[in-house]
Structure formats: C-alpha cells, structure tokens
Amino acid sequence: MKPSRMLRTWVSVIAIATAALARADGATWVQTPYQEQKVLFDFYFDEPDKINSALYWIRSHMNPLMDSPYDQAPEFMQTVVVIHGTEIVTVARKNYDRYKEAVNRMRYYADLGVKFKVCGLAMDDYSYAMSDFYDFIEVVPSAITELAHWQQQGYALITPIVMEKKYTIEQIR
Secondary structure, eight states: OOHHHHHHHHHHHHHHHHHHHHHHTOOOOOOOOOOOOEEEEEEOOSSTTHHHHHHHHHHHHHHHHHSTTTOOOGGGOEEEEEEOSGGGGGGBGGGHHHHHHHHHHHHHHHHTTOEEEEEHHHHHHTTOOGGGBOTTEEEESOHHHHHHHHHHTTOEEEOOOOOOOOSOHHHHO
C-alpha cells in the first residue's frame, strides 16, 4: 500500500474511532428554535378517564414553550381541544365529583387561553344541553367539521393516543 493511501486509511480509522468515542459520552441536547405554534388536539377516547392522560399532552406542548429559552406567554399560544368521544361526560357539570381532577386541569388550561370545544352531535347523542357544561366549554356543530376548519387555518393536528399502562417505569427501564 502506498504511504499516502495508508495515511488516508489511518486518518479515516482515527476519525471513525473519535466519532465513536464522542458518541459514547451520551446524547446531544438540541435546542430547536420553536416559534409561536397553532395546535389542535383531537380528543376522542373509548374511556372517559383517558382524558387525564391526554391532558398531559397539552402540558407537554405548553410547558417547554413557556420555559426558558422560549419564554412564550400562554396567551400567545393558540391551542384548541375538540372533545367528541366518551370523555364528553367529564365536562358535564353533574359529573364533577367523579372527574374533578380533569375538570380542574381543563379550567387551568382554559384560563391560560386553551379553547375547549364540544361536538354538538355528541352533545345530542349523550342527551346533554349546553347548560350542562362548564362555562369554559364552547359547543360547535360537529367535531369533524371543526377539526377540518382549524386545520385549514394552519393548526397542527395532534391526536393523543392513550394506551393502558402495563408496567411501571422501574420495571421496564
């Protein structure tokens, strides 16, 4: 092998080894330059209690943007939640004692500017009236039409998938 080719081979080997060692130190933190966001959450669950887990998706969206280095004020975040599954029962005032944790969290987010919208068709299916809901709820004609509307306004659609937790973190870590 010619000396120049051998030198290039050794340089390549050293570069690969150096890269491997650098990776051995762990992951790299990336500070994505997030801008103001418009987000649409589609809540449609087969179990009402799944709304509790889904509300963490809102937290996971808002908290990083409110923290440094982004320091975005929540009133400038544009967040809409459309409710049209079994979780509709959580926003019926008569069910407060059963779903108060979820209601209190939704009220907290509503105070930060999150809009919670209930499907009018689902309201009818459950035989609810508008007066059955909390004051932070807006009733819209149809969830599907509402979802399409907000997407046409440039909102990113997020559909939380809430799975049954089988293991603790300690069991699978």
